[in-house]
Amino acid sequence: MGHNVIFMLSAMVYLLINIVTSLNSSTDEYALLAFKSQITSDPNKILAKNWSQGTLFCNWIGITCGRRHQRVRELNLADMGLGGTIAKEIGELSYLRSLIISNNNFHGFIPNEIGNLSQLQEIEMQQNELTGSIPPTFEFLENLSKLNISHNGLTGNIPNGIFNLTSLIETSFGSNNLSGSLPMDICFNLPKLETLRISANQMGGDIPPSLGACMNLKLLSLSYNNFSGSIPMEIGKLSKLQVLYLGANNLIGNIPNEIGNLSALVYLDFGHNGFNGT
Numbered sequence: 001m002g003h004n005v006i007f008m009l010s011a012m013v014y015l016l017i018n019i020v021t022s023l024n025s026s027t028d029e030y031a032l033l034a035f036k037s038q039i040t041s042d043p044n045k046i047l048a049k050n051w052s053q054g055t056l057f058c059n060w061i062g063i064t065c066g067r068r069h070q071r072v073r074e075l076n077l078a079d080m081g082l083g084g085t086i087a088k089e090i091g092e093l094s095y096l097r098s099l100i101i102s103n104n105n106f107h108g109f110i111p112n113e114i115g116n117l118s119q120l121q122e123i124e125m126q127q128n129e130l131t132g133s134i135p136p137t138f139e140f141l142e143n144l145s146k147l148n149i150s151h152n153g154l155t156g157n158i159p160n161g162i163f164n165l166t167s168l169i170e171t172s173f174g175s176n177n178l179s180g181s182l183p184m185d186i187c188f189n190l191p192k193l194e195t196l197r198i199s200a201n202q203m204g205g206d207i208p209p210s211l212g213a214c215m216n217l218k219l220l221s222l223s224y225n226n227f228s229g230s231i232p233m234e235i236g237k238l239s240k241l242q243v244l245y246l247g248a249n250n251l252i253g254n255i256p257n258e259i260g261n262l263s264a265l266v267y268l269d270f271g272h273n274g275f276n277g278t
């Protein structure tokens with residue numbers, strides 16, 4: 001008797017979970033269709049033909065679903081010539097790990113709702129025409145390891161919270177119109193960071209000595225900005241650094257001897273600054 005009740009209850013719970021899961025997966029379809037509806041240019045009619053209602057969205061081009069649940073894990077629409085704005089409903093793809101829309105013609109703002117995608121590991125939005133600022137809500141993406149938003153028209157500061165995302169490995173903010181300065185404690189929480197590319201923006205202020213705490217840094221590019229002050233000697237602690245680009249800024253003073261200890265270095269550019277000394 002007791003066993004039967006338990007069996008019935010667990011069967012009901014199982015059914016309920018399935019109903020809830022299927023409700024959620026229809027949320028994914030709804031979110032994808034909302035995303036499609038804001039695409040105004042699709043020259044090769046890729047989404048127009050392929051993303052059609054009535055076919056399972058997991059089979060749509062650019063979509064990868066999880067094996068166990070029919071939920072979107074990856075959205076990869078790179079290099080498709082798509083234009084339009086990014087629908088805020090994208091923030092409802094709650095299981096998304098990888099969001100790749102690079103090398104298209106997306107314009108307008110990056111929706112704050114992307115900060116709701118707590119499982120995101122990868123954002124690649126480089127080479128579009130995005131404007132406005134980097135959403136401060138990105139600070140909630142605790143598992144983000146790759147962030148590339150280079151070659152857009154983004155303005156404003158890089159939100160400080162981004163530098164508290166301990167999972168970050170590769171970042172590129174290059175070729176935008178970003179301003180402000182880097183936080184002095186930039187590397188206190190970035191143990192895995194390998195790439196930091198901020199070149200070709202309008203950032204200024206001092207180069208933070210705490211960069212010396214990003215022990216895994218291989219590439220540091222701050223060129224074509226308005227950074228001032230001198231090169232902190234702490235940069236000399238970055239034993240894995242292979243690329244150091246600081247050219248075309250307002251840097252002054254001596255080049256610290258510690259730079260001579262960067263034994264992994266392959267590329268170095270300090271040109272177009274105001275250095276003196278030997």
Ligand SMILES: *[C@@H]1O[C@H](CO)[C@@H](O)[C@H](O)[C@H]1NC(C)=O
Pocket residue numbers: 017020021024094
């Ligand atoms: C359904 O979605 C909601 C909100 O997006 C989430 O809290 C819940 O865990 C999801 N349920 C399942 C079974 O995926």
Ligand SMILES: *[C@@H]1O[C@H](CO)[C@@H](O)[C@H](O)[C@H]1NC(C)=O
Pocket residue numbers: 049050051052055059060061
């Ligand atoms: C969409 O594209 C995928 C991958 O190319 C293909 O497998 C699928 O059949 C297409 N679906 C439709 C409705 O055209």
Ligand SMILES: *[C@@H]1O[C@H](CO)[C@@H](O)[C@H](O)[C@H]1NC(C)=O
Pocket residue numbers: 091112113114115116137
């Ligand atoms: C998603 O993000 C937006 C903006 O950041 C917020 O207003 C909204 O409450 C969030 N929604 C959920 C379901 O967390």
Ligand SMILES: *[C@@H]1O[C@H](CO)[C@@H](O)[C@H](O)[C@H]1NC(C)=O
Pocket residue numbers: 118119120142143
């Ligand atoms: C982040 O990654 C860890 C380790 O893979 C995992 O346990 C955790 O659930 C993830 N967090 C989110 C919000 O997905």
Ligand SMILES: *[C@@H]1O[C@H](CO)[C@@H](O)[C@H](O)[C@H]1NC(C)=O
Pocket residue numbers: 152153154175176177
């Ligand atoms: C940055 O701003 C300047 C002046 O406002 C503008 O001419 C330039 O095209 C912008 N650069 C980018 C990459 O948006």
Ligand SMILES: *[C@@H]1O[C@H](CO)[C@@H](O)[C@H](O)[C@H]1NC(C)=O
Pocket residue numbers: 160161162163164183185186187188189
């Ligand atoms: C990281 O978070 C801590 C605690 O909220 C804060 O004090 C610190 O300034 C943050 N670091 C950065 C680089 O934003």
Ligand SMILES: *[C@@H]1O[C@H](CO)[C@@H](O)[C@H](O)[C@H]1NC(C)=O
Pocket residue numbers: 126127147148149150151170171172195
């Ligand atoms: C970001 O995208 C740019 C432009 O496509 C590319 O050159 C760069 O290597 C990428 N950076 C990272 C960290 O993926």
Ligand SMILES: *[C@@H]1O[C@H](CO)[C@@H](O)[C@H](O)[C@H]1NC(C)=O
Pocket residue numbers: 202204205226228250
């Ligand atoms: C560059 O920084 C200096 C201060 O170091 C400031 O006086 C100047 O206005 C800045 N230039 C630009 C173009 O932001």
Ligand SMILES: *[C@@H]1O[C@H](CO)[C@@H](O)[C@H](O)[C@H]1NC(C)=O
Pocket residue numbers: 236257258261
């Ligand atoms: C360079 O590294 C060596 C060995 O680790 C150390 O003894 C020396 O003090 C360092 N020189 C500078 C200028 O940091």
